[in-house]
Amino acid sequence: MSLTRFSISLDADLVRRFDAKISADQCPSRSKAVGDLIRASLVEQEWQTDDEVAGALVLVYDHHKSDVLQRLTQLQHDHGSTIISTQHIHLDHDNCLEIIAVRGHPRQLSQLLMRMKAVKGIKHVSLAAGTTGQRLR
Amino acid sequence: MSLTRFSISLDADLVRRFDAKISADQCPSRSKAVGDLIRASLVEQEWQTDDEVAGALVLVYDHHKSDVLQRLTQLQHDHGSTIISTQHIHLDHDNCLEIIAVRGHPRQLSQLLMRMKAVKGIKHVSLAAGTTGQRLR
């Protein structure tokens, strides 16, 4: 890994407020803080421009409901190329939290999310929009 | 206005991708681009920590519906201290776009938004979360 060093000029008050935020966030340095903002803006761009991304789909459902387990398994096999692996947590006697690690194009992941949501017995679906990290040092 | 100049070190590939984004966004300089990211993160913080903020509430409604105009006017007078001014646009024969410039604490603005939303005849309410700019150079 090679580093690039560059200077920027910003209003002194703005820098003071930024430094206060860096300290409150327990961030180790200005370089790390600026780098985080830049990386987050690039990940947002990856999702908008339909580049390859990675993330997690989180489902909550009652495993007693109809044939929810079978339908979900079927769906996951249909989307085998975008699904990496699945983590299953027993929240309580009835409720399951299922976390599906996914990788693919945003459009594919939206399609999968929509199909998951349509399964009867699913209570909630959410998405953590991450990155493959490949183009992101 | 006094400027502070400082240097940061980031991975060379990350800087290359950031430069490409800056150019695609037609942003004039790295300082402006980094400043924009910092300012956006500080505005986000203002909304989370319930500082004084400014922005706009956007309503869409059919002015023929029941007593929607009267109710909205009443509401705006009740929240006179947070409302700066109102802009009214006739979208078509039935639909009105009303844009209300607001200033206050995020909690007050959420309260106002909730009360607007509850008015019968309102089709949609949205919010543009901005800033008073005072602490933001």
Place this chain on the structure above:
Amino acid sequence: MSLTRFSISLDADLVRRFDAKISADQCPSRSKAVGDLIRASLVEQEWQTDDEVAGALVLVYDHHKSDVLQRLTQLQHDHGSTIISTQHIHLDHDNCLEIIAVRGHPRQLSQLLMRMKAVKGIKHVSLAAGTTGQRLR
């Protein structure tokens, strides 16, 4: 306007919690509350599928900075077909809140937002994503 009446069956506990939320939100009826959720989901769809939409761009800037006023006016004339009208508020001695009522396709509005953001002296740009209301009763 003609009404359609239909029945839905939901878990009794879910309905209880929904009724509590309706009451807390001061919403006048279940029909209004369900209608609001449906309309919000349709407006979201309009923005995703690049239908014609309406909303507001909110800018905050220091009018003393370079030629920000001239650049903004130039930009607004370049995008005349998407801009309906502008509301200008003097937040304090330095800061201006400018609210631009816009109408067009989401892609056009994003383009305009990006160009506004790139103007030197602009502190913050935000967007309230609304609707023309035409397809939304």
Place this chain on the structure above:
Amino acid sequence: MSLTRFSISLDADLVRRFDAKISADQCPSRSKAVGDLIRASLVEQEWQTDDEVAGALVLVYDHHKSDVLQRLTQLQHDHGSTIISTQHIHLDHDNCLEIIAVRGHPRQLSQLLMRMKAVKGIKHVSLAAGTTGQRLR
């Protein structure tokens, strides 16, 4: 589980558009579609009112970087009561996708997210905001 059946009255055009969306989303029924909107609004409320929630934190990092693995493990032990389990995926030679199933109050999870983000070597952190499902039939 007991069901509650109730009727709502909505504009005929609105219902037509909703039915078109239900069909495009491959959703099996109006009851399921309305229930989904209601559940999503209640989960949003759980996150705003700081009720107990569940979800997933997604991290992307280069495992070669400094002592990122050790720091992350340390952090996870410090937050043992909110972390349920962890799933680790090797995205490529350098990049790791780590998905942490979490449960707790939104404030605790934000705290954890902030501390994860501050670790040197972390490229990106995102959150899927879900629910424990307990109050959500």
